Amino acid sequence: MSDWIQKIKTNENEALKEIYLLCREECLVWLQKDFNCSLDDALDIFQMSVMILYDNVISGKLQYLTSHIKTYILGIARNKALELHRSRKSIVSDDILNNIASYITSEDSEVSEAQIILASQSLDELGDPCKTVLIQYYYHDKSMDEITTLMSYKNSDTTKNQKYKCLKRLQNIYFSHTSKSLEH
Amino acid sequence: MRSPQEDIELLDQYIKGTLSTPEIQVLELRLSQEQDLKNDLEALKALRQGMRAKALEEKMRMMREWEEEMEKPEISMAKIGSETKIFTLKKFMAAASMVVLLGVGWWWMKSINEAADQNKYAWNDEEFYKYILHKNERSTSIDVNKQRSKAYNLFTIQEFEEAKPQLESLWQNNQDTLAYFYLGITHLSIGNKHEAKNIFMSPALKNYPITDLIKKCE
Numbered sequence: 001m002s003d004w005i006q007k008i009k010t011n012e013n014e015a016l017k018e019i020y021l022l023c024r025e026e027c028l029v030w031l032q033k034d035f036n037c038s039l040d041d042a043l044d045i046f047q048m049s050v051m052i053l054y055d056n057v058i059s060g061k062l063q064y065l066t067s068h069i070k071t072y073i074l075g076i077a078r079n080k081a082l083e084l085h086r087s088r089k090s091i092v093s094d095d096i097l098n099n100i101a102s103y104i105t106s107e108d109s110e111v112s113e114a115q116i117i118l119a120s121q122s123l124d125e126l127g128d129p130c131k132t133v134l135i136q137y138y139y140h141d142k143s144m145d146e147i148t149t150l151m152s153y154k155n156s157d158t159t160k161n162q163k164y165k166c167l168k169r170l171q172n173i174y175f176s177h178t179s180k181s182l183e184h
Numbered sequence: 185m186r187s188p189q190e191d192i193e194l195l196d197q198y199i200k201g202t203l204s205t206p207e208i209q210v211l212e213l214r215l216s217q218e219q220d221l222k223n224d225l226e227a228l229k230a231l232r233q234g235m236r237a238k239a240l241e242e243k244m245r246m247m248r249e250w251e252e253e254m255e256k257p258e259i260s261m262a263k264i265g266s267e268t269k270i271f272t273l274k275k276f277m278a279a280a281s282m283v284v285l286l287g288v289g290w291w292w293m294k295s296i297n298e299a300a301d302q303n304k305y306a307w308n309d310e311e312f313y314k315y316i317l318h319k320n321e322r323s324t325s326i327d328v329n330k331q332r333s334k335a336y337n338l339f340t341i342q343e344f345e346e347a348k349p350q351l352e353s354l355w356q357n358n359q360d361t362l363a364y365f366y367l368g369i370t371h372l373s374i375g376n377k378h379e380a381k382n383i384f385m386s387p388a389l390k391n392y393p394i395t396d397l398i399k400k401c402e
Contacts, residue, residue: 013246016243020250054240099244111230117234117237119233138231138235170231171224
């Protein structure tokens with residue numbers, strides 16, 4: 001049952017595509033039939049559901065699957081479809097980042113959607129390799145040794161210094177954005 | 185970020201939940217007293233979620249790319265569908281053109297036939313049978329072959345279209361003047377007045393009752 005989780009951890013893109021293709025048709029038909037969703041809404045909900053599955057695996061929230069992967073995806077999709085009906089408006093806007101920020105704040109109330117969007121935009125400005133180093137460390141929870149190998153750095157001390165410098169640069173960009181937001 | 189690297193690492197561990205209880209207590213005490221450290225923690229929390237958002241955004245974009253890839257064959261299918269529609273339309277147009285052509289052809293043939301019908305000479309039996317001469321000829325000739333018999337009989341029962349090639353053959357191959365006379369009447373009967381007149385004017389038929397027939401060709 002938890003084979004999919006291991007697959008996501010070892011080869012995430014390939015595993016996600018496999019899951020995506022496995023569940024897509026059934027989920028879309030089900031959302032349209034049982035929840036009266038439009039095809040566009042059904043597709044957005046389905047993609048969000050696969051994304052949440054991935055997020056749950058990476059964050060460690062989902063360590064074992066006690067049901068079929070389809071059942072898990074349909075479970076998430078069901079909640080999203082109900083959310084859609086409750087709000088009586090599209091839960092998904094055209095802006096992917098807004099949707100993700102909305103999803104994250106629904107789980108973590110310590111940060112606002114605006115902060116998440118600013119932080120994400122700051123990351124784009126920061127660029128690679130810093131962006132990758134930070135995402136690997138903070139989101140994927142990779143160790144310094146793993147990042148050293150991944151980035152082909154000299155040693156873990158170099159990676160540690162690099163990570164600190166990157167974070168400092170990122171924070172400067174982020175603060176410059178927040179101060180601009182405050183000015184406006 | 186104003187905190188030193190050691191403090192940032194401490195904040196990282198605090199956020200990740202890897203600090204021990206005594207370490208947490210010490211840090212939380214510091215956070216209540218040091219504004220810069222507190223600001224760095226708040227920023228770090230937001231940035232961490234920003235990193236999460238960025239990672240998830242990449243996956244969402246990847247899924248949208250898969251959808252676009254999946255739509256490509258659909259687009260192709262739609263294109264094929266439209267081509268099929270065009271092809272069907274072409275077939276329909278071709279069929280319609282054929283129908284129109286056949287219709288025009290039929291109408292044209294009908295017009296010709298009607299024109300020919302108008303030119304056809306309508307015989308009454310008495311008038312027609314006075315030109316049936318072969319009984320007499322047959323009575324005087326014992327060499328009438330089957331072809332002649334067939335041609336003459338077809339002419340007699342006024343099956344002109346069928347009699348025509350037989351009569352032509354008898355004239356061309358056997359110089360049968362009666363067959364030629366009948367051929368003239370046949371042309372007159374089917375509306376070919378010009379051909380009929382030419383035949384009746386022929387010196388070969390100078391001994392045949394052609395005067396009234398030539399008048400009928402005018």
